[in-house]
Amino acid sequence: MERRSFLYHSCAAAAGASFSLKGMPLNTAPQRSFLDALSFNGNPENRVLVLIELNGGNDGINTFIPLDQYRNLSKFRRNLLIPERNVLRLQGTQVNGLHPAMTPFQKMYNDGLVSVVQNVGYPEQDYSHFRSADIWMSASDADVNIENGWAGRYLEQRYPGFPTGYPSDANPDPLAIQLGAVMSLALVGSQWPMGMAITDPKAYYEFVNSVVEPAPDGPFGDELEYIRLVTQQAQQYFKSVKGAADKGRNQSTLYPPDEKNYLADQLKIVAQLIKGGLKTPIYICTLHGFDTHSEQINPSGNPLEGNHAELLQMLSEAIFAFQDDLKLMGIDDRVVGMTFSEFGRTIGSNGSFGTDHGAAAPLFVFGKAVNPGIIGKNPQVPTDLGESDDLPMENDFRAIYATILKDWFGLEQPESILGQKFPILPIFKSISTPTRDLQTAESFDLNLRPNPFRESSTISLQTNGGQISVRLLDGLGKVVQTVVEGYYPAGTHQFVLQRQNLPMGQYYCQVNVNGTIGVRKIVAM
Structure with missing residues (x-):
């Protein structure tokens, strides 16, 4: 075959399908910038969402531990609690x-960089890894099959007509990047994948360092090597990724050594590309190994050691280094991350030092832009337990998606992507939904009078007692006044919010009772 003919057919195929470069399946899906659509309260820099999949079904009970449930937990998982x-x-x-x-991760939480959403799942839990993962990726009901993803539909709505006209000099960047796995269903639109996949961090570094994969011996070896080189050099898409990689330099010294923590390797790439100027708004990373039916803990019986402990250490170290990197780079105000898993695990342990497929589990959202604390109540462990009992859902995972779409990406109607309305949770400091109210009314009652106010407003708080803080935030989520902070007994308490030198405008009263956060709008006249 002549080289010209080979190139023509190969490039034509590559234009509509994925291809591989040094083991990296890449989908040619460069898109336009999110410069306007994803502005950060008027800041022209783009917001970024980093999704971290804990593949296999993470044991939430041993991750975010409900200390008030220890008596019953000790009955049912005594060999791994x-x-x-x-x-x-x-x-x-x-x-x-x-x-x-x-x-x-404890340090990040105590530094106010983590929001925990309790008991996340969906109705009619499916216990199949593949089906449950599809439900999470597509945001479908359990009894409905959707062949595209929630993020793909969102990106498709933002960019109608894709892929016609892409890439261009003005819009050279990928819309989404998947690291650590093949293209996720979450990034698939109704007709096209909306991103690129890099399955191997080592291959990524070879790519951005202009290493061309040697071609195999054979009649078409020279042509194959040539097409790889031409594709790498000619595609505007690759130019934008390589350009960002060349410009971006990781700043943190907290990353584990290369190839010692696979998630850290992925997040290191994400930070490098963001710092390098890539306008990609969505990244997906993956950490495998959470299907802990056996040897979740060390078979010797030490619950502090074993597969789950190693995975959580990797998760914690990787996120901590990533957040430190973003801070040192000066871009931590526009990047948030979220962990998720296709389901949780059973309340009780099994006979193999492990747990089986369950339902709900906690979910972490982290970053400078989140409201720190806990959303929702601790799971309740019954006194009597069946062999396969698990934790019921309190928060539908699609409520987190709706909150991200509305409060982080500024989409006015998340239901246009999700197919139905879900509550908006108080995850982010930057509150784009003025009507959002206290999320956990059962935990405490809160009233502000007068509202609007001129000189002062009285905050009435009825609670079961505990550690309480009341803070006033401005529209950017910045704390402008700490009204009260300390331990208070059960009962109704009144605190006075003084106007002081506050300018006229809209503010938010954030109440934290034992880690449960509620927010109410208040207006200074």
Whole structure:
């Protein structure tokens, strides 16, 4: 075959399908910039969402530990429950703690960089890995099959007509990048994949360093090597990725050594590309190994060691280094991350030092832009337990998606993507939904009078008692006044919010009771 003919047919195929470069399946889906659509409260820089999949079904009970449920938990998972004395304690709550392998993440939580959403799942839980993952990726009901993803539909709505006219000099960047796995269903639109996949961080570095994969011996070896080189050099898409990689330089010294923590390797690439100027708004990373039917803990019986502890240590170290990198780069105000898993695990342990497929589990959203604390109540462990009992859902995972779409990406009607309305949760400091109200009314009652106010407003708070803080935030989520902070007994308490030198405008009263956060709008006249 002549080289010209070979190139013609190969490039024509590549224009509509994925191809491989040094083991990296790449989909040619460069898109326009999110410069206007994803502005950060008028800041022209783009917002970025980093999704971290904990593949296999993470055991939420041993990750974000409900300390007030220890009596019953000790009955049903005595061979793997973390001893209470070893649980990492968290500021602002007496009833939750972290797995002892998550010390870096504990620091992030105590520094106000983590929002925890409790008991996340969906109705009519499916216990198949593949089906449940599809439900999470597509945002479908459990009894409905959708062949495209929630993020893909969102990106498709933002960019009608894709891929016609892409890439261009003005819009050279990919819309989404998947690291650590083949293209996720979450990034698939109704007709086209909306991003690119890099399955191997080592291959990524070879690519951005202009290493061309040697072609195999054979009649078409020279042509194959040539097409790889031409594709790498000619595609505007690759130019934008390589250009960002060349410009971006990681700043943090906290990353583990290369190839010692696969998630950290992925997040290091994400930080490099963001710093390098890539306008990609969505990244997906993956950490495998959470299907802990056996040897979740060390078979010797030490619950502090084993597969789950190693995974949570990797997760914690990787996110901590990534957040440190973003801060040192000066871009941590426009990047947030979220962990998710296709389901949780059973309440009780099995006979193999593990747990089986369950339902709901906690979910972490992290970054400078989140409201720190806990959304929702601790799961309730019954006194009597069936062999396969698990935790019921409190928060539908699609409510988190709706919140991200509305409060982070500024989409006015998330239901246009999700197919139905879901509540908006108080995850982000930057509150784009003025009507959003207290999310956990059962935990405490809150009233502000007068509202609007001129000189002062009285905050009435009825609670079961505990650690309480009341803060006033401006429209950007910045704390402008701490009204009260300390321990208060059960009952109704009144605190006075003084106007002081506050200018006229809209503010938000953020109440934290034992880690549960509620927000109400208040107006200074």
